[in-house]
Amino acid sequence: MKRVFVRRMIGYAAALAALLLLLQWMQYRLLLLDHATEIYITGIALLFTALGIWLAKKLTKARTVVVTETVVVEKEVPVYTSSATFTPDREAIGRLGLSSRELEVLGAIASGATNQEIADLLFLSLNTVKTHTARLFEKLDVRRRTQAVEKGKRLGIIP
Amino acid sequence: MKRVFVRRMIGYAAALAALLLLLQWMQYRLLLLDHATEIYITGIALLFTALGIWLAKKLTKARTVVVTETVVVEKEVPVYTSSATFTPDREAIGRLGLSSRELEVLGAIASGATNQEIADLLFLSLNTVKTHTARLFEKLDVRRRTQAVEKGKRLGIIP
DNA sequence: ACACGCTTCATACTTTCGGATGATTTACAA
DNA sequence: TTGTAAATCATCCGAAAGTATGAAGCGTGT
Numbered sequence: 502m503k504r505v506f507v508r509r510m511i512g513y514a515a516a517l518a519a520l521l522l523l524l525q526w527m528q529y530r531l532l533l534l535d536h537a538t539e540i541y542i543t544g545i546a547l548l549f550t551a552l553g554i555w556l557a558k559k560l561t562k563a564r565t566v567v568v569t570e571t572v573v574v575e576k577e578v579p580v581y582t583s584s585a586t587f588t589p590d591r592e593a594i595g596r597l598g599l600s601s602r603e604l605e606v607l608g609a610i611a612s613g614a615t616n617q618e619i620a621d622l623l624f625l626s627l628n629t630v631k632t633h634t635a636r637l638f639e640k641l642d643v644r645r646r647t648q649a650v651e652k653g654k655r656l657g658i659i660p
Numbered sequence: 661m662k663r664v665f666v667r668r669m670i671g672y673a674a675a676l677a678a679l680l681l682l683l684q685w686m687q688y689r690l691l692l693l694d695h696a697t698e699i700y701i702t703g704i705a706l707l708f709t710a711l712g713i714w715l716a717k718k719l720t721k722a723r724t725v726v727v728t729e730t731v732v733v734e735k736e737v738p739v740y741t742s743s744a745t746f747t748p749d750r751e752a753i754g755r756l757g758l759s760s761r762e763l764e765v766l767g768a769i770a771s772g773a774t775n776q777e778i779a780d781l782l783f784l785s786l787n788t789v790k791t792h793t794a795r796l797f798e799k800l801d802v803r804r805r806t807q808a809v810e811k812g813k814r815l816g817i818i819p
Numbered sequence: 820a821c822a823c824g825c826t827t828c829a830t831a832c833t834t835t836c837g838g839a840t841g842a843t844t845t846a847c848a849a
Numbered sequence: 850t851t852g853t854a855a856a857t858c859a860t861c862c863g864a865a866a867g868t869a870t871g872a873a874g875c876g877t878g879t
Binding site: 610611612613614615643645646647648649650651652 | 811
């Protein structure tokens with residue numbers, strides 16, 4: 502792979518060198534004549550336009566890649582324990598030292614409630630809910646409610 | 661078709677004419693100086709190389725053909741999708757009209773990322789992430805990211 | 820009685836989210 | 850050609866969330 506690329510680069514460099522030599526020669530030849538500058542310039546222009554086209558084609562062609570992806574998906578169908586029979590992992594809860602109020606708040610957060618809604622639901626003040634969430638986040642070692650939900654589900658604390 | 665092509669050609673011709681005028685001017689200006697020829701030539705070369713590349717790109721782009729391939733996949737009993745072999749519910753996604761970007765953002769939200777983190781992750785601006793989330797919430801008919809995660813999981817859109 | 824943890828609530832401040840709206844570009848379809 | 854959808858980015862503003870800190874009441878166990 503690498504070797505091919507290096508060789509191609511060398512080829513390009515050689516072609517460019519040849520081109521420059523040709524130019525040098527043209528310059529030397531044509532400057533001897535009077536009023537030949539326009540022809541010279543035109544030659545240059547055409548030459549380099551061609552070079553540009555050639556370059557572009559090479560570059561775009563080299564970049565044309567066809568990718569065929571085959572994805573095989575195998576699935577098992579395990580016996581499914583529905584969410585109705587969810588039992589929280591008491592071990593994890595004890596290990597983290599989560600209080601019952603904090604668990605309630607975590608559940609409400611997971612359901613998508615705002616702090617104010619949680620306050621109304623549990624008959625608390627907004628500030629109290631905030632302290633609960635703050636302690637909850639500290640114990641779960643997270644910084645946002647979305648992370649708390651993710652971690653809670655992962656640890657089996659909430660369904 | 662033909663008409664478009666002709667007009668494009670006219671545009672190219674105009675551009676070329678402008679280019680030639682520019683050259684004429686450069687020639688007039690620079691030939692007043694000594695030893696400016698080399699610089700002039702180099703300019704010409706670069707200019708026309710660029711022109712060539714541009715031309716080639718335009719010409720090849722106009723010829724770009726899009727091939728659409730339809731792949732039919734048969735799925736086996738997707739009753740229960742464990743987190744390891746999760747496959748999103750395409751039916752639900754299609755029904756809600758969720759775009760790929762919106763799905764990416766939803767996944768990132770579910771992992772607990774802030775909008776800024778999502779922006780960094782997907783190489784977007786914060787504002788773009790916000791518009792994606794806004795549209796996502798609208799389509800999911802929710803008002804907060806926690807609700808979006810909850811609904812996304814419930815509908816089988818995210819694991 | 821007293822320490823300890825849980826719960827409750829408050830103030831003040833910063834950060835993150837979310838809503839509304841508009842601009843621009845690109846791709847694709849009618 | 851025109852229209853539409855997706856994706857990108859922007860500003861402004863208000864709401865929600867989160868941080869820091871202090872404080873008070875209430876059971877429980879020693």
